[in-house]
Amino acid sequence: MARTLNTTVHGVRRDAILDVAEQLIRTKGYERMSIQDVQDALGVSRGAIYHYFRSKAALLEAVVERMVEAIMAILTPIADDPDLPATVKLQGVFTAAGTWKAERKELMVAILEAWYSDHNVIVREHVRRAASLRLAPLLAGVVRQGKAEGTFTAGSPEHAAGILVALLVISGDTTSQLFLDRLAGRVRYEDVERAVAAYDEAVERILGLPAGSFRMIDEPSLHFWFA
Numbered sequence: 001m002a003r004t005l006n007t008t009v010h011g012v013r014r015d016a017i018l019d020v021a022e023q024l025i026r027t028k029g030y031e032r033m034s035i036q037d038v039q040d041a042l043g044v045s046r047g048a049i050y051h052y053f054r055s056k057a058a059l060l061e062a063v064v065e066r067m068v069e070a071i072m073a074i075l076t077p078i079a080d081d082p083d084l085p086a087t088v089k090l091q092g093v094f095t096a097a098g099t100w101k102a103e104r105k106e107l108m109v110a111i112l113e114a115w116y117s118d119h120n121v122i123v124r125e126h127v128r129r130a131a132s133l134r135l136a137p138l139l140a141g142v143v144r145q146g147k148a149e150g151t152f153t154a155g156s157p158e159h160a161a162g163i164l165v166a167l168l169v170i171s172g173d174t175t176s177q178l179f180l181d182r183l184a185g186r187v188r189y190e191d192v193e194r195a196v197a198a199y200d201e202a203v204e205r206i207l208g209l210p211a212g213s214f215r216m217i218d219e220p221s222l223h224f225w226f227a
Contacts, residue, residue, distance in 0.1 A: 013052065014052050014062075016042065017038060017042065017049060017052055017053065017059070018059075018062055018063055018066055020038050020041045020042055021033070021038055021059050021060075021062075021063055022063050022107065023041075024037050024038065024041070025060075025063065025107065025110045025111060025114075026106050026107045026110050029110050029113060029114070030060060030110060030111065030113065030114035031113070031114055031117075033056075034056070035049055035050075035056055035059075038059070057119070057120060057122075057123050058123075060111075060114065060120065060123060061123045061126060061127055063111070064111065064115075064123075064127050065127055065130065068127065068130070068131045068134065070100070071097055071100055072134055072135075072138075074096050074097070074100060075093050075096055075097060075135075075138060076138060078092045078093055078096060079093060079138045079139075079141055079142055080141075085145075085146075085149060085151070086142050086143070086145040086146030086149055086151055086152060087146065087151050087209070087213070089142045089145070090139075090142055090146070090207075090214070091214065091215070093138070093139075093142070094215075094216055094217075095218060095221075098217060098218070098221045099221075102221060102224055102225070105224075105225075109179075112176055112179065112180070113180075115176070116173075116176065116177075128169055132165045132166075132169070135165050135168070136158075136161045136162055136165050137161070138161075139160075139161035139164050139165065140157045140158050140160075140161035141157075142161075143157040143160045143161055143164075143207065144157040146207065151209070152207045152208055152209070153207065153208025154206060154207050154208060160206055160207065163206055164203065164206060167199065167202055167203065167206070170199075171196075171199040171216060174195055174199070175192075175195070175196065175217070175225075178191070178192050178195060178226070179225060179226065182226050189226055189227055192222065192226045193222065196216060196217050196222060199216050200214055200215055200216050203216065
């Protein structure tokens with residue numbers, strides 16, 4: 001019983017730290033946020049913070065990992081719904097993920113500014129690997145269903161899912177850079193549209209879908225982020 005109680009308390013305290021860190025990232029930005037800021041907000045010692053997170057980078061990693069968990073909690077029911085055809089599931093997964101991010105635009109932008117800095121390379125790759133391991137089986141199940149329904153033509157659902165995940169990572173990097181470039185006025189909206197359309201086409205070809213039948217980012221979301 002004591003172990004269960006300690007585990008529960010540990011989780012509550014860890015989440016409290018992450019809640020504060022997330023808020024500070026949103027309001028101050030990751031680069032300007034310090035461990036001292038987290039301490040002051042919680043009224044705890046530095047040792048109490050380091051008991052859960054060994055560094056500021058580890059704190060960022062945990063914040064993003066918790067976001068991944070939250071997104072997966074939304075995507076899994078869509079992928080597991082027995083009443084949805086595979087094509088609807090595929091589009092639903094991407095649309096739901098995009099909606100979740102749009103609802104947290106301020107936080108997403110604040111994290112994005114730090115995510116691609118050189119000193120966060122290890123953190124970034126670790127989170128990517130963990131997220132890919134979670135997402136690949138989900139997409140494999142959707143592709144497997146699509147093959148059974150005759151709407152997907154990919155030979156191996158598992159390999160197709162792995163390629164899709166790799167494509168998502170690359171497209172995520174591309175769209176993130178395009179977002180930053182748009183903020184700086186370095187690219188036109190039309191350039192963004194063409195880049196995103198290229199990834200849509202790649203997904204369609206991997207799965208054998210008709211041209212124009214899939215949108216990684218729908219038009220309202222594209223306009224919301226880039227217009």
